[in-house]
Amino acid sequence: MTTLSEQILGAPAGEYVDRRVDRAYVHDGTGVLTLETWKALGGSGISCPECLFVLFDHIVPANNSTTADLQHELRDFARHAGLHFSDIGGGICHQLMAEGNALPGEIVVGADSHTCTLGAFGAFATGVGATDMAAVWASGTTWFRVPDSIGIHLTGSLSGSVEAKDLALTYVSRLGMDGASYHSLEFIGEGVSGLSMDSRLTLSNLAVETGAKAGLFYADHVTRRHLGSFGHRVMPQEQGDCNYRVEYHFDAGEIVPVVAVPPRVDTIRPVSDLAGLELDQVFVGTCTNGRSEDLSRFANIVRGKRVKVRTIVAPASRKVLENAVKTGLLMDILAAGCTVLPPGCGPCLGAHMGVVGEGEVCLSTSNRNFRNRMGVGGEIYLSSVSTAAASAVAGEICIAGD
Amino acid sequence: MRIEGPAVCLPPDIDTDLIIAGRYLRTKDRSIWAKKVFEDLDPALSGRLNGAVIVAGKNFGCGSSREQAAVALKEAGVRGVIAPSFARIFFRNAINIGLPLAEADLPCRDGERVVIDLTSGRVCSESLERPVAPLSARMLDILSSGGLVEFWRKKK
Ligand code: SF4
Secondary structure, three states, X not given: OOOHHHHHHOOOOOOEEEEEOOEEEEEHHHHHHHHHHHHXXXXXXXXXXXXXXXXXXXXXXXXXXXXXXXXXXHHHHHXXXXXXXXXXXXXXXXXXXXXXXXXXXXXXXXXXXXXXXXXXXXXXXXXXXXXXXXXXXXXXXXXXXXXXXXXXXEEOOOOOOOOHHHHHHHHHHHHOOOOOOOEEEEEEOOOOOOOOHHHHHHHHXXXXXXXXXXXXXXXXXXXXXXXXXXXXXXXXXXXXXXXXXXXXXXXXXXXXXXXXXXXXXXXXXXXXXXXXXXXXXXXXXHHHHOXXXXXXXXXXXXXXXXXXXXXXXXXXXXXXXXXXXXXXXXXXXXXXXXXXXXXOOHHHHOOOOOOOOOOOEEEEXXXXXXXXXXXXXXXXXXXXXHHHHHHHHHOEOOOXXX | OEEEEEEEEEXXXXXXXXXXXXXXXXXXXXXXXXXXXXXXXXXXHHHHOOXXXXXXXXXXXXXXXXXXXXXXXXXXXXXXXXXXXXXXXXXXXXXXXXXXXXXOOOOOOOOXXXXXXXXXXXXXXXXXXXEOOOOOHHHHHHHHHOOHHHHHHXXX
């Protein structure tokens, strides 16, 4: 039998294969260099415009005229070449792809490292750089080395205010920042079926923080229901006996709320250890934790209260934002004193909006706390949405009540 | 393929945000990346990179997929990078833009002369020699063409 990566790529681990990709996407950041490189390839044409997506999310709306000019050129190109295009305010690329644009068994590449998020659907989804992407634009294909796989075996279920994010940070810390280099992760075991699609997306999203190429779930009834709501009919994927290089076991019932301390994603501490740490900013959103389930958790905790620290909330997509408006959650979030940003990456990459200053401490629901990532001299702690919400209300890191 | 130069030693887990910060990505002007490379790690470092070989710890280039990280090193004059392991996206990016990488565990002394010989598959310093994990034939081909764009043009 074979792993899911081997099934999808159609060859045993270790082999190099050339494959047609089903979907490929870039954002406003990586798209510019992709376009440059594609031009340098010498007018090769576009192999499969209907497979290609250009999704603006990183610096949106544009922050200055240089960015505006770069976006102008990429926008024009995407439209003229007939690529799928989502302009500012549409949402984060990975989230838009997760809204019915990636299917089980597909091969998906994105010019962004968190493309692994889409493994939640049983797609082989992985990040590539701009030059690889330019070659995909021109040829519709790319090469892969079929990865060995590591099994992340889950049992039990998350309880109380413990979230998939806590489980994600826990597995990242167990594997380490390069623990899965050149490997794929496969999330398996009886603990998987109880995980919502939003939770799976969070777990797949962090896969790259262990160096993994992809982080896959086998499509099941949850996948089916989620994709069914976008009009897709999908078949479950069969998991056979396969050889994992190594298996890690996690009992979700034993996971506690944790925080990743700067500057490494794999250094975690229980929230209780850091209780009382004063904050300058709380940020809720990103491709890790900006979905409807996240906003709803957040609103449930801040409803009827006031945040004590500046708090920024960025929905992951227009759909998520619309949903928050319809259900009244957005009003709760605003009434609690939070600042709501347009759908997109917002402060996550420290280039535009919500940048933190020298010596400031930010608690963020994102996936990276590298030095200076959200602003020079700022420190980033990573947590779940519940921890972020409770801490926003307290003005300092604190554990959410169950 | 043979490259040599004075070693610049770097610690493990150097992420691409540290190589080139997100705030410098919105431009097509490559000279900016060369100037700002490693600014958040050590602003003085960029001045020592021209003609040098970086000898880093494991997991070099982890994090963001930004190809500008590999480009910045090349533009700054880095001849090649030796590390026990590389993050996979960075690895592909570097080969694709024609920046030689050698997966090898070579102890580093700043300024010491080091050699990467990808043809014979070894790296060495003044006193040590280590084998390099072999590149696939295609990767070597892309690298010796100077990158994927040149490789592609040649193929056409
Ligand atoms: S939200 Fe952050 S991690 Fe996700 S794609 Fe945007 S910048 Fe990258």
